[in-house]
Amino acid sequence: xxxxxxxxxxxxxxxxxxxxxxxxxxxxxxxxxxxxxxxxxxxxxxxxxxxxxxxxxxxxxxxxxxxxxxxxxxxxxxxxxxxxxxxxxxxxxxxxxxxxxxxxxxxxxxxxxxxxxxxxxxxxxxxxxxxxxxxxxxxxxxxxxxxxxxxxxxxxxxxxxxxxxxxxxxxxxxxxxxxxxxxxxxxxxxxxxxxxxxxxxxxxxxxxxxxxxxxxxxxxxxxxxxxxxxxxxxxxxxxxxxxxxxxxxxxxxxxxxxxxxxxxxxxxxxxxxxxxxxxxxxxxxxxxxxxxxxxxxxxxxxxxxxxxxxxxxxxxxxxxxxxxxxxxxxxxxxxxxxxxxxxxxxxxxxxxxxxxxxxxxxxxxxxxxxxxxxxxxxxxxxxxxxxxxxxxxxxxxxxxxxxxxxxxxxxxxxxxxxxxxxxxxxxxxxxxxxxxxxxxxxxxxxxxxxxxxxxxxxxxxxxxxxxxxxxxxxxxxxxxxxxxxxxxxxxxxxxxxxxxxxxxxxxxxxxxxxxxxxxxxxxxxxxxxxxxxxxxxxxxxxxxxxxxxxxxxxxxxxxxxxxxxxxxxxxxxxxxxxxxxxxxxxxxxxxxxxxxxxxxxxxxxxxxxxxxxxx
Amino acid sequence: xxxxxxxxxxxxxxxxxxxxxxxxxxxxxxxxxxxxxxxxxxxxxxxxxxxxxxxxxxxxxxxxxxxxxxxxxxxxxxxxxxxxxxxxxxxxxxxxxxxxxxxxxxxxxxxxxxxxxxxxxxxxxxxxxxxxxxxxxxxxxxxxxxxxxxxxxxxxxxxxxxxxxxxxxxxxxxxxxxxxxxxxxxxxxxxxxxxxxxxxxxxxxxxxxxxxxxxxxxxxxxxxxxxxxxxxxxxxxxxxxxxxxxxxxxxxxxxxxxxxxxxxxxxxxxxxxxxxxxxxxxxxxxxxxxxxxxxxxxxxxxxxxxxxxxxxxxxxxxxxxxxxxxxxxxxxxxxxxx
Ligand code: SF4
Numbered sequence: 001x002x003x004x005x006x007x008x009x010x011x012x013x014x015x016x017x018x019x020x021x022x023x024x025x026x027x028x029x030x031x032x033x034x035x036x037x038x039x040x041x042x043x044x045x046x047x048x049x050x051x052x053x054x055x056x057x058x059x060x061x062x063x064x065x066x067x068x069x070x071x072x073x074x075x076x077x078x079x080x081x082x083x084x085x086x087x088x089x090x091x092x093x094x095x096x097x098x099x100x101x102x103x104x105x106x107x108x109x110x111x112x113x114x115x116x117x118x119x120x121x122x123x124x125x126x127x128x129x130x131x132x133x134x135x136x137x138x139x140x141x142x143x144x145x146x147x148x149x150x151x152x153x154x155x156x157x158x159x160x161x162x163x164x165x166x167x168x169x170x171x172x173x174x175x176x177x178x179x180x181x182x183x184x185x186x187x188x189x190x191x192x193x194x195x196x197x198x199x200x201x202x203x204x205x206x207x208x209x210x211x212x213x214x215x216x217x218x219x220x221x222x223x224x225x226x227x228x229x230x231x232x233x234x235x236x237x238x239x240x241x242x243x244x245x246x247x248x249x250x251x252x253x254x255x256x257x258x259x260x261x262x263x264x265x266x267x268x269x270x271x272x273x274x275x276x277x278x279x280x281x282x283x284x285x286x287x288x289x290x291x292x293x294x295x296x297x298x299x300x301x302x303x304x305x306x307x308x309x310x311x312x313x314x315x316x317x318x319x320x321x322x323x324x325x326x327x328x329x330x331x332x333x334x335x336x337x338x339x340x341x342x343x344x345x346x347x348x349x350x351x352x353x354x355x356x357x358x359x360x361x362x363x364x365x366x367x368x369x370x371x372x373x374x375x376x377x378x379x380x381x382x383x384x385x386x387x388x389x390x391x392x393x394x395x396x397x398x399x400x401x402x403x404x405x406x407x408x409x410x411x412x413x414x415x416x417x418x419x420x421x422x423x424x425x426x427x428x429x430x431x432x433x434x435x436x437x438x439x440x441x442x443x444x445x446x447x448x449x450x451x452x453x454x455x456x457x458x459x460x461x462x463x464x465x466x467x468x469x470x471x472x473x474x475x476x477x478x479x480x481x482x483x484x485x486x487x488x489x490x491x492x493x494x495x496x497x498x499x500x501x502x503x504x505x506x507x508x509x510x511x512x513x514x515x516x517x518x519x520x521x522x523x524x525x526x527x528x529x530x531x532x533x534x535x536x537x538x539x540x541x542x543x544x545x546x547x548x549x550x551x552x553x554x555x556x557x558x559x560x561x562x563x564x565x566x567x568x569x570x571x572x573x574x575x576x577x578x579x580x581x582x583x584x585x586x587x588x589x590x591x592x593x594x595x596x597x598x599x600x601x602x603x604x605x606x607x608x609x610x611x612x613x614x615x
Numbered sequence: 616x617x618x619x620x621x622x623x624x625x626x627x628x629x630x631x632x633x634x635x636x637x638x639x640x641x642x643x644x645x646x647x648x649x650x651x652x653x654x655x656x657x658x659x660x661x662x663x664x665x666x667x668x669x670x671x672x673x674x675x676x677x678x679x680x681x682x683x684x685x686x687x688x689x690x691x692x693x694x695x696x697x698x699x700x701x702x703x704x705x706x707x708x709x710x711x712x713x714x715x716x717x718x719x720x721x722x723x724x725x726x727x728x729x730x731x732x733x734x735x736x737x738x739x740x741x742x743x744x745x746x747x748x749x750x751x752x753x754x755x756x757x758x759x760x761x762x763x764x765x766x767x768x769x770x771x772x773x774x775x776x777x778x779x780x781x782x783x784x785x786x787x788x789x790x791x792x793x794x795x796x797x798x799x800x801x802x803x804x805x806x807x808x809x810x811x812x813x814x815x816x817x818x819x820x821x822x823x824x825x826x827x828x829x830x831x832x833x834x835x836x837x838x839x840x841x842x843x844x845x846x847x848x849x850x851x852x853x854x855x856x857x858x859x860x861x862x863x864x865x866x867x868x869x870x871x872x873x874x875x876x877x878x879x880x881x882x883x884x885x886x887x888x889x890x891x892x893x894x895x896x897x898x899x900x901x902x903x904x905x906x907x908x909x910x911x912x913x914x915x916x917x918x919x920x921x922x923x924x925x926x927x928x929x930x931x932x933x934x935x936x937x938x939x940x941x942x943x944x945x946x947x948x949x950x951x952x953x
Contacts, residue, residue, distance in 0.1 A: 038951040184949070228953075237948040251941055261703045281932035283939030286702055286925060290695065291728035298688070298695025298725070302668070305686060305696070306704035328689050418950070421941035458684035458700070458707050461663045466632070466678050468687030478634070479679065 007179075008222050012071030014079030015174065017167075018096045019088030020057050021050055021064040024167040028086075029066025031171055035184045037238050037415055040228030041070040044527065045238075045413045046078035046600070049352055058112075058120040063095040070178075072227040076379075076527030078412060080602040083224075084177065086170050088112060088143070090121035097133075105137045107173065109166070111144035139219050143169055150209035154202050161199070165206035172210025178224050182207060232417055239416040241380040241409035241524075242269075245313070245339055246276035248387025250283050253309040255427040256391060261308040263288040263299035265318065268351040269407035270341035273313040293318040297325035297338075304334040305467070307431065307457035309391065313339040315407075316358045317348065319365070326400055327366045330493065332467045333445070333453050335394035335401075337387070338362075338372075342406040344598045353598030354408035356523050357574035362402045363552060363581065369490050371497040373397070374551040376404040378526035381416040383409060386549075392427050396503065397496045398452040404551065406573075408600050409524040432456040432463055437475075445477040445489075451496025498553050507555040511537050511544030517613055518565035520590070522548045522578055525601050529571055532606035543610055551578070559586050569593055569613045571606055625662050627652040632682040643794030643821035644674055647741065650797055651710070652681070654804040660708055667710045668697045670717040673748045674741035674820070677712040691722025694729035697736050698921075705922040708808065711738040715756040716746050719775050723755075730784040732921040733812040739804075740777060740815060743822035744829050751825035763825070778899035778913060781815050782892060788814040789895065789914045794821055795834050799845070799910060806912055812920045819908065833908055846898070846911035851884040854907060861885075862901075870897055872907065889915040 015032065019025040026047055037043050048065040055062030069079035081101040087093035089112040100106070113128055127133055128140045147166040154162070168185075175182060186204050193200035214220060239247075253260035262277050262285065264270070278287045286308070290296035296312050303310035314322060319340050329336050342358045344350025362374055373393050377386035383405055390401040432454035437443040444465045445453050456463040465477065473480040474488050509518070510533060521529040526547050533545040546561055548554065562568055562582075568590040570579040576592035583590055593609045595601060630652040638644045655665055665683035669675035671690035678685030684707075688696050693711045701709050711729075718726045718740050729736065745763065746752040752765035756777065760769040781789050788810040792803040800818065807814035819830050832838040844854040844862060852862040853875070861884035865871050873879040888894055895914035901907070933939075 034949050038949065040951070040953055188949075231953050233953050235946065235950050235952055237946065237950045239948070247944060250939070250944065254941060259703065261699065263699055280939060280944070281929050282936040283944070284929055284933075285939075286929075288699070288702055290698075291724055294692060295695040295698070295725050295728065298692040299699030299702070301688070302686075302696030302699030302701075303703040304699075305666075305684075306700040306707070308699075308703035310699065310703070324689055325692060325695070328692075332686070418945045421945070458666045458704065459663055461661065464663055464683050464685075466681075466685040466687065468679070469689055470687065 004218055005220055005223050007225055009225050009227070011073050011226070012069060012075060012079070013084070013178075013224055013226055014067060014069045014082040015084040015086070016065055016067040016082040016096055016099070017086045017170070018063055018065040018092035019167070020092070021055060021062045022057060023064070023088045024164070025064045025066050025088070028167045028171045029068055031185045031188065032174055033068045033238060033413070034188070035175065035180050036068070036070045036178070037236070038184050039180060040231070041072065041226055042075040042229035042231060043238070043413070043415055044069045044075045044078045046408065047411050056120075058089055058091055058117045060091045060095055060121060063092050065092070065096060070226050072229050074229070076531050077600070077603060080604050084174070086174060088167070088170070090117050090123055090127070093127060094121045094123065100136065102135050103137065105139065106133060107139045107141060107170065109143035109170070110140040111142045137221070146209070146213065147206050150206055151202050154198065154205065156198055157202055162202060165203045168203045168207040169210035172207035173214045175207070176211045176214025176223070177220060178226065182211060231415065235418045236415045237418060238413045239381050239384075240272070240411055240413045241377065241383040241405055242272035242341065242411065243276055244381050244383035244416065245387050245403070245405065246273050248384035249277070249311055249337070250280060250285060251384070251421065251424060252388045252391035252427060255388065255424060256309050256395070256429050258307070258309040258429065259284045259286060261286045261288065261300070261303035261310045262312070263290055263296045263303065263310070264313050265290050265293045265296045267293070267315045267318045269343055269410045270313040270315050270318070270339065272410065273339060273341070293321035294325060297322035300336050301325055301329045301332065301334065304329065304336045305332065305458070307455070311337040311339065313341065315341050315343045316345045316361060319358060319361055323366045326372070327368065327370055328469050329400040330370055330372060331469050331471075333398045333493070335398050335455070337390045337394055337401050337403060339403045339405060341410045342404065344596070350598040352407065354406050354524070354600055355573050355596060355598060356406055356525070357577065357596070358404065359551065359574065359577040360580070362404060369494060371494050372552065373399065373401045373497055373500055374404055375401065376523040376549055376551055377409060378523065378547060378549060380409055380412050380414050384416070388424065388427070392503070393500055395427060395429055396450055396452060397500055398455060399497060404523060406524045430455070431460070433460060435462060443475045443477070445472060446475045447492065447496070451492060451499055501553045501556050504550045504553065504555050506557045507546055507548065507561050509544050509546050509561055512542065513544070514564035515544055516542035516565065517544070517567045517569060517610065518562060519543060519545050519606070519610060520548060520568060520570045520578070520582070521545070521572060522551060525571060525573060528601035528603050529606050531603045532610060535603070536607060536610050541610065541614055543614065548578070554585070562586065562588060567591065567613060569609065571601065571609065573601065625656040627656060629662065630655055630682050632680055634679045636680050637676065638673060639824050641823040642673070643743065644677070644741065646794045646797055647739065647800065647818055647820065648677060648680055650800045650804055651739070654801055654808060657805060658708065658808050664706065665708050665710070666700060667712060668693045668700070669712040670722060671748070672714040672717045672746075673822070674712055674714045675717060691717050691720070692725060693717070694722065694725040694736070694738065698729055698732070698734050701734050701736055702922055702925065705735065705926070709736045711736050713738060713740055714747075715740065715742045715744060715754045715777070719755045719777060719780070727780060727784040730781050730786045730813045730815065733787055733918055735812055735920045735922055737807050737814045738816065740817045741820040742777065742817050743820045743826055745822050745826035747822050747825055776899055776902060777815070777817050779896065782896055782899060782914065786815055786914065787812040787916050787918045788912070790815070790912045791817045791819070791908070791910050793819045793830070793833055793843075793908065793910060795836065796839070796910070803911065810915060812918055819903065831904060833903065842907045844907050844909045846887045846909055846913060848887055848889045848912065851881050851886050853881060853884065864897070870901055870906070889913070
């Protein structure tokens with residue numbers, strides 16, 4: 001058989017499944033990912049779906065894609081350019097072809113390349129036959145016909161139901177191409193359709209037929225092997241950023257000995273956090289779907305007053321609405337966490353696309369001097385750690401804390417080595433139970449050494465007190481318009497946030513500790529920037545990478561780190577927001593390289609800019 | 616520790632904070648404050664279990680004057696904070712203090728959704744039909760034609776009807792009372808506090824500075840009884856100093872005031888039924904001064920509160936799945952060993 005094709009060993013390979021949003025491409029991609037993950041590859045995935053739930057079939061607006069990067073080495077991003085593209089219709093081909101590697105493999109469903117579909121995809125001639133794809137390895141396969149043929153003996157399923165299995169036919173072919181077993185997906189189908197075994201049977205049949213088609217056809221010149229990655233041993237699962245956030249929040253609540261209150265309003269791309277938490281009533285999780293973003297934030301402030309671990313999740317437009325109540329939380333000095341899963345802005349912007357353009361909003365977008373700690377997770381699984389750290393900071397400084405995630409992190413996935421919950425240290429919480437003033441009075445704004453004020457929960461005898469959005473006298477918290485009081489309280493609110501620097505680790509640098517260029521990035525761009533810097537260092541360039549995880553306050557040594565390089569370039573998915581803050585904070589020169597296309601950085605884009613900056 | 620050992624009997628006085636009350640002299644808010652302070656000790660709860668949450672407006676200064684737990688929050692949002700608090704801390708007695716601008720204008724959305732969810736709260740709506748704190752603009756309950764600094768030629772807008780709005784949101788308890796009628800007010804507050812779920816009490820409140828004549832004869836203790844129907848469950852709707860008037864439904868299915876005598880007798884009058892939502896809707900259409908003021912419990916029925924529903928779900932999930940365990944949560948996906 002081996003004379004039919006050549007087996008190629010690859011360190012990593014990128015595959016994209018693209019089709020109509022009704023074609024089940026997210027599912028196909030997920031199934032492929034699960035199998036390769038179980039096999040032992042490192043993985044990173046990225047879905048790309050339209051914001052319309054069902055855009056008109058066959059149109060460019062309706063294309064749904066799922067990209068996965070699998071590797072035997074450390075995989076940090078879903079990959080720049082796919083080697084393999086599975087295109088279920090002309091629109092999917094059109095939307096993805098620009099990203100495909102030259103010489104890459106296209107598997108296209110010829111049955112879908114009808115005159116009307118070509119027109120919907122705005123093709124003037126059929127790309128499968130007009131030689132415009134001559135630079136690629138094109139496999140036109142009548143998937144629909146072959147799938148129908150494969151399932152013709154299955155009784156009791158409509159033609160439509162059978163056609164719905166064609167994504168599994170394509171999946172089977174892909175499994176063959178990458179020499180993967182069908183077991184994981186077969187088992188999944190059996191469980192998924194336990195109540196409708198005929199659907200399991202049809203999908204399994206479609207997948208097997210697709211696999212055997214790969215085996216028997218002589219069309220494919222290569223078969224690809226990607227060896228197992230050398231990952232730390234242990235039990236792994238695949239996790240998205242939104243899943244990791246949800247699980248991290250539940251963990252934080254347990255580590256605080258509290259119940260989790262999650263008050264929120266559905267908004268893309270943050271809603272999956274709610275979906276994940278709503279399933280966890282058995283953890284005592286109180287998810288609350290409020291009537292709007294404002295109410296969600298208000299409920300969080302109320303729950304925090306009541307002593308819960310209170311959290312909300314949203315995206316930029318939601319932060320805009322929540323700002324007033326966030327500021328109340330800041331003024332009441334209660335611990336709470338706000339998760340911002342950023343998307344493209346301004347206004348409604350690009351709901352399903354990624355951008356890091358809420359940084360200035362969460363940093364400065366409230367009235368008054370309103371400092372809030374900001375922590376930006378770096379990878380999907382790091383959202384787990386960020387949730388726990390945010391809780392720790394919130395308690396330490398009795399303050400709202402912002403987790404600045406993004407749509408890319410939220411929806412992308414990577415393998416996650418399951419931690420041992422017992423190894424995660426507790427988050428000690430002290431509630432005031434005794435008066436702290438003279439004559440048995442309670443002083444709600446008398447601070448501890450970290451600047452935190454006592455958290456006295458209603459129901460505690462003798463500590464009745466009133467809080468409010470009006471500014472106050474120090475210690476007593478009584479309403480005050482005295483100029484010195486306002487100045488002092490403003491300074492105290494700033495001071496306790498600044499003091500969090502004591503528990504923030506120093507800024508680490510990847511590469512040499514000094515040199516020509518320091519690339520700075522933050523949040524979900526970690527993988528792309530780190531990969532690019534790694535490649536450039538290998539090429540002998542004098543470049544290092546500082547990925548900032550703590551955006552407010554910054555790590556204590558950040559200025560010192562930056563001063564060691566001749567040039568600094570900040571790469572971020574906006575038009576220079578962190579660059580602006582760094583210039584303003586440290587008065588240093590930084591170059592800004594921003595991208596606002598609703599797409600993550602490609603490694604090659606960063607690499608180009610590094611080369612450019614080094615000229 | 617000393618505090619715990621001395622059994623403190625809760626009194627109206629012990630509910631007063633050390634802050635000087637700063638409403639205008641003659642403002643109706645004073646009477647409401649003192650009635651709330653009188654009613655709370657009757658509820659059998661210790662002081663620390665009371666929480667008073669307000670929004671923004673004259674009435675929203677209220678929490679500062681109460682020696683309970685409290686929050687003076689932001690405009691219109693008091694019900695949202697109270698909701699989060701009640702969900703995470705169901706044993707508290709949570710009171711929302713709000714005004715007509717706060718609850719029905721900027722906070723209108725929260726007002727209806729809080730009621731719809733039947734969160735266990737007592738909402739005291741101070742309706743003075745004007746914006747006081749910002750110095751006298753017309754409010755969402757101001758009558759059409761109301762002249763104010765922001766409507767010098769008269770308000771063009773139709774007023775909103777808080778009772779009808781609450782009914783549209785499926786309120787489980789609605790009552791109305793009057794600031795100057797302290798005894799009546801106390802009774803209504805007590806019933807509201809005892810009700811499980813969202814209790815809405817509309818208080819006709821006098822803003823002596825910007826809308827002094829809004830309630831006309833209602834504010835005159837000698838004349839008011841000719842203009843008030845004291846609603847009593849199961850009783851015919853008779854009113855007047857001499858009990859010589861009543862409310863009936865006419866052939867056009869509308870309410871009308873009739874004189875009792877030869878033409879109409881008590882048998883022609885409506886009989887109050889607090890459980891009937893249809894009747895409550897009709898009563899909501901009686902708005903002062905076009906009608907006498909219907910005071911008392913307008914509607915009251917039992918229903919599951921939001922928190923009860925939530926606690927049941929938690930208990931049910933724990934019975935089915937066992938109390939959540941982090942280890943199994945982490946592993947709740949396809950896993951593989953390396
Ligand atoms: S302005 Fe009116 S409502 Fe406000 S305190 Fe004065 S009298 Fe009372």
